[in-house]
Structures are given as C-alpha cells and as structure tokens.
Amino acid sequence: MEFEVTFKGKKQVIAHIGEHDILTDQPIYGGGDNEGPAPFSLFLASIGTCAGIYVKSFCDQRGIPTENIKIVQRHQFNPQTHMIEKLELEINLPSDFPEKYKDAVIKAADQCAVKKHLHNPPQMSVTTKSI
Numbered sequence: 001m002e003f004e005v006t007f008k009g010k011k012q013v014i015a016h017i018g019e020h021d022i023l024t025d026q027p028i029y030g031g032g033d034n035e036g037p038a039p040f041s042l043f044l045a046s047i048g049t050c051a052g053i054y055v056k057s058f059c060d061q062r063g064i065p066t067e068n069i070k071i072v073q074r075h076q077f078n079p080q081t082h083m084i085e086k087l088e089l090e091i092n093l094p095s096d097f098p099e100k101y102k103d104a105v106i107k108a109a110d111q112c113a114v115k116k117h118l119h120n121p122p123q124m125s126v127t128t129k130s131i
Contacts, residue, residue, distance in 0.1 A: 009033060044084075047118075048073040051089055051109040058108035062101065068094040071109070 004016040008023075011032035015022040024039045026032030037045065048071050059066045069092065076086040091105060 009035075012036070013039065044073070044075065044087075046114050047087065047112065048089060050112040050114040054108045054111045055091060055105055058101075058105055062098075064098065064101070069097070 006014050006016065008014060009025070009032075011026040011030065012035065013024045015024070022042070023036035024042055025034055025036040026038055027034045030038070032038075052071050055069065055071065056066050058064075059069065072090045072092060074088045074090070075084045077083070078085045089109060091109060093102065093105070097105075
C-alpha cells in the first residue's frame with residue numbers, strides 16, 4: 001500500500017489515498033488557515049471512527065438502528081510530556097438498545113484495527129530520495 005503526501009498553502013499537507021484527498025492544516029494560531037483538521041487530530045479521529053465502523057457493522061448485522069448511537073472520545077494529556085496518556089471511548093446507546101448486546105458492542109469496538117496497531121506498533125523509518 002502506498003500513499004502520496006503533498007503540500008499546499010501555508011501549512012496544508014494533503015494525503016492522496018486512492019481516489020481520496022485528505023486535507024490537513026494547522027489552526028490559525030499555529031500559522032495555518034484552519035481549513036482542515038491538524039494531522040494529529042486526524043490521527044485521533046481515526047481511533048473513534050475505526051471503532052465506530054465496527055459498532056455500525058455489529059448493529060447492521062442484527063438490524064439494530066444506529067441513528068441514536070454515538071461514540072464520545074476523550075483524551076488525557078500529560079502536561080510534562082505533551083503526550084496522550086489515556087484515551088477513552090464511551091459508546092452512548094439509546095435506552096431501547098438490547099441489553100443482551102451491550103457487552104458485545106464493546107467487544108465489537110475493541111476489534112478496531114487502529115487500536116490493535118497502537119498496541120503492536122509497526123516499525124517505522126524515514127529516508128530521502130532525489131527525484
């Protein structure tokens with residue numbers, strides 16, 4: 001799998017993924033134009049949206065409506081390291097959600113591939129190439 005990343009404007013960085021272009025930018029206070037989420041925000045959003053697709057698929061397979069389900073994602077930052085030290089996903093279910101599936105919907109969210117990669121991070125390298 002390969003993506004291309006290009007640059008535009010003051011602080012805009014665009015990931016070209018197949019037929020999709022994902023624009024990231026920095027907030028105005030960071031020198032950008034705030035025309036898209038910051039790359040780190042996009043990374044964090046991938047966690048909640050990944051869990052979300054597993055919750056959605058679980059419910060769809062059982063004919064459970066998802067219009068009133070939402071996932072709230074919270075982060076706790078360590079002020080000294082400036083790193084996130086705790087991340088919490090809370091699945092808000094409507095009152096008529098079947099009781100027998102409440103534990104199973106948590107297990108479905110836990111199948112998130114992004115979460116699994118955070119627990120078992122890949123090796124990373126950065127190189128240069130003259131073109």
